[in-house]
Amino acid sequence: MEDFEKKVTISEPVSSSMEVEQEQEKTNSNASSPKSIVDLLRKFLAVQQRRAHAYARLKRGFEDYMASGGESAYQQLCSEITVEFNDCSKQVVEIESLFLSPDCCRDDLAHLLRSVQTREKDKLQLTATIQVLKKAGRPSERLVSHENCRFRPSTGHECVHIQNITEASGTEEAEADAQYDKDLKEAIKGVQEAVIAINEYLEEVRYEIAALEAE
Template sequence: MEDFERVVKISSASSEAMSVDNGGLEARKTLKLLRDFVNIQQRRARAYAHLKSGFADYMASGSDAAYQQLCSEITVEFNDCSKQVLEMESLFMSPEYGREDLAHLLRSVQIKEKQKLNLTATIQVLKKAGRPSERLVSHENCKFKEPMQHECVHVHEITEAAGTEEAEADAEYDNSLKGAINGVQDAVTAINEHLEEIRYEIAAIEAEE
């Protein structure tokens, strides 16, 4: 009888040890995915910095070809980041991980990142166009009579109605730009809050190791 009880205790202890080992393994796998996600967010931050500096160069030089090339490269980078995060979401949702809470957290970041990117593009489009009252006039359709003189088809009498229309266009432009900028700021705030939750999760897992 004592031998039987000894076997049961050994078997029970072995099962507990296996359970602890499996739990530790799952925690380490979760930790790796979360760290990988943080690295992806750092890639996104570098891409935004690159896009910002490239747009500043474009505004200064007017080199449209270089800017379009940059936009293509940034699009590829963001698409790759999104693809990897989607794979992480799927893993967290699977029975192997069973962490739907983390999957939903990553999904929330993805949604805000998409909003941030779309609004950033809107801001750059608006800044490229400029305020309606400050846009340069193209003279390609004007009639040149002498080398230093030409008849400008854009010259028109400034009326009260025209001035009101221009002011309204400027106001609409300013509101659109302000709305996009505020939208980006709100998205960044939400993303940072979600990242803080992920960092807490990483710290909790590390503390248990």
């Protein structure tokens, strides 16, 4: 779980000019037609479905990791999820570029997709934060490592972690627990807010599709 946030991230994909031009050439002749716009919006919804499946895999993988401690399997999953999310982001950026092209001139839809991208990035970063916090556990409940302790035949195990519990140390531990609870609560709330915002944006996309198909 070390540097988890760095392992599962959404990078900002930058399509090469050649990639964008090739994609634009495919739809250049009728990019502004209702059908072409609907096709692009449906492609975008399909990308969002891929993201949903990726989150489901990440959630299951984390639960398995917490239960079994399979570090290598989970790290492999993190790498796969990173590739999946970055590919999804790249596709959305390409669609956004088409909406901004002179042949389409749908800046409103490009802005809508950009808003989704921003909230998706927030959601993933906060999801990583939640998993890091849950893996670490509340400070007062974390297990103590005895790797630096000593063992002597005469006295047996000599634990370097033993200390007198004072009012000060008890207060410090309580404060650490409170900060942990606060951080976890804020991260969970942030994910919920991101999900609500994304769903609202997706509803706008579906309304747009319905309106275009009604023309």
